[in-house]
Amino acid sequence: MTIPPGLVEGFTTLYGTPPTGVWSAPGRANLIGEHTDYNNGLVLPFAIDDRTWCAARVNGTGVVSVASTAQPTRHAVAIADLDQARFEGWSGYALGVAWALHASGHDLSRAPGVDILIDSTVPLGAGLSSSAALESAVAVTLNDLWELGLDRMALAKAGQLAENGAIGAPTGIMDQVASLFGQADHAVLLDCASLSTRAVPLSLERSGLALLVIDSTVKHAHADGGYASRREACEKGARAMGVPFLRDLTVADLAKAEAILDDETFRRVRHVVTENARVLDTVETLASSGPEAIGELLLASHASMRDDFEISVPEIDLAVETAMEAGAVGARLTGGGFGGSAVALLPATQVHNLTELVHAAASDRGFATPAVLIVTPSEGARRDQ
Ligand code: ADP
Numbered sequence: 001m002t003i004p005p006g007l008v009e010g011f012t013t014l015y016g017t018p019p020t021g022v023w024s025a026p027g028r029a030n031l032i033g034e035h036t037d038y039n040n041g042l043v044l045p046f047a048i049d050d051r052t053w054c055a056a057r058v059n060g061t062g063v064v065s066v067a068s069t070a071q072p073t074r075h076a077v078a079i080a081d082l083d084q085a086r087f088e089g090w091s092g093y094a095l096g097v098a099w100a101l102h103a104s105g106h107d108l109s110r111a112p113g114v115d116i117l118i119d120s121t122v123p124l125g126a127g128l129s130s131s132a133a134l135e136s137a138v139a140v141t142l143n144d145l146w147e148l149g150l151d152r153m154a155l156a157k158a159g160q161l162a163e164n165g166a167i168g169a170p171t172g173i174m175d176q177v178a179s180l181f182g183q184a185d186h187a188v189l190l191d192c193a194s195l196s197t198r199a200v201p202l203s204l205e206r207s208g209l210a211l212l213v214i215d216s217t218v219k220h221a222h223a224d225g226g227y228a229s230r231r232e233a234c235e236k237g238a239r240a241m242g243v244p245f246l247r248d249l250t251v252a253d254l255a256k257a258e259a260i261l262d263d264e265t266f267r268r269v270r271h272v273v274t275e276n277a278r279v280l281d282t283v284e285t286l287a288s289s290g291p292e293a294i295g296e297l298l299l300a301s302h303a304s305m306r307d308d309f310e311i312s313v314p315e316i317d318l319a320v321e322t323a324m325e326a327g328a329v330g331a332r333l334t335g336g337g338f339g340g341s342a343v344a345l346l347p348a349t350q351v352h353n354l355t356e357l358v359h360a361a362a363s364d365r366g367f368a369t370p371a372v373l374i375v376t377p378s379e380g381a382r383r384d385q
C-alpha cells in the first residue's frame with residue numbers, strides 16, 4: 001500500500017507548509033487465539049494491508065495538533081498540559097498517545113509541538129482495529145520526531161495505555177503488537193504473559209492461499225456484558241483451580257477442572273486451555289506442513305467458541321459453514337464474538353466464488369449482507385517518506 005494521494009497536499013493546505021515525513025501503521029486480524037489474551041495466554045494475529053497514515057512536521061509551538069480525513073473536528077493539546085488533558089471523541093486515540101508517553105514516564109519537557117494529518121484505509125469499527133492502527137501510526141511518528149528512541153514494545157504499550165486511559169476501553173495489547181510487529185506474509189506469536197513476540201512465516205502466496213475477513217456487520221446489544229461475564233468466568237475458574245491465570249493450566253488439568261467446576265465454568269475454562277494449545281499447534285503445523293494443514297485447528301477453535309465459550313452467533317456460524325462448503329481450508333469466528341467477523345483461509349482462486357456464496361447464504365436466511373475483505377499479512381508500522 002502506498003501513501004494515499006492527496007495526503008501530503010492536504011497537510012500543506014491545512015497547516016500552510018509541507019510535512020517533513022509520512023509514517024503508517026496497519027490494522028490487524030487474528031488468525032487464532034481468542035479470549036486468551038486476558039488469561040495471560042497466546043495469540044497469533046497478523047497485520048493487514050489496510051493502513052493508517054500520519055503526515056507530520058515539528059511546528060515549534062509546544063502544541064500537538066491532529067486532524068483526520070475521517071473526522072470533521074481538529075484537536076490540539078499543549079505538551080505542558082498533558083497532565084490535566086481531557087480528550088474529546090476520536091482525539092483520545094491520537095493525542096492520547098502523547099499523553100500515554102508522558103504518563104509512562106518519558107521526558108517530553110524538550111519535545112517540540114507537532115502537526116499531524118491522518119488518513120486511513122482501515123474500515124472504522126469493522127473489527128480490524130482501526131483504533132490500534134491510529135495509535136501505532138501516531139506512536140511511530142512521535143517516537144521519530146521527538147527522537148525518543150523507544151522500542152516497538154514500548155510504543156505498543158503507549159498505544160494500549162491511550163486506549164485504556166484516554167478512551168476508557170479495557171483492551172489488551174494484542175492489536176498494537178500486531179500493528180507494530182507485523183511482517184509481510186507472517187503472523188505474530190505474542191505471549192501475553194512475557195510479552196515476547198515471534199514472527200511466524202505463513203507462506204500463503206507460495207501455497208496459493210488467501211485470507212478473507214467476513215464481517216457479519218451485526219453487533220449484539222449484550223456484547224459488552226457478554227465479554228465481561230466471560231472474563232469473570234475465567235477468573236472464577238482460575239481461582240477454583242488455584243492458579244493466577246488460566247494460562248497456567250494445561251489440557252492434562254481438564255479432568256480435575258471438570259470434577260470441581262460447575263458445567264458452564266468448566267466449558268469456559270476448557271475453551272481457554274485448549275485454545276492456547278491450538279495456538280502452539282498452529283505455529284508448529286505451519287512450520288512442519290504449511291498453511292494448508294491448519295484448517296482443522298481453525299475449525300476446532302470455532303467449535304470451541306461456539307459450544308464451550310458460547311460467543312458465536314448464527315450469522316457467523318453460517319459464514320463459517322458456507323466458507324467450508326465453498327472449499328475453504330478452515331474458518332473461524334475472529335474477535336470478541338457476539339457478532340463481528342469470521343476469518344477464512346482458502347485457495348486464492350476461490351475468493352470470488354466464496355464471496356458470492358456467503359452473500360447468497362446470508363440473503364437466504366434473511367441476515368444482513370456481510371462485507372468480505374481480502375486481508376494480506378503485511379509489514380507493521382514504518383516510516384514511508
Ligand atoms: P476498531 O478498532 O475495531 O476499528 P474501535 O471502536 O475500537 O473499532 O475504534 C474506532 C474508532 O477509532 C473510531 O470511531 C474513531 O473514533 C477512531 N478512529 C479510527 N481510525 C480513525 C481515523 N483514521 N481518524 C480518526 N479517528 C479514527
Ligand code: MG
Pocket residue numbers: 129130131132
Ligand atoms: Mg479498536
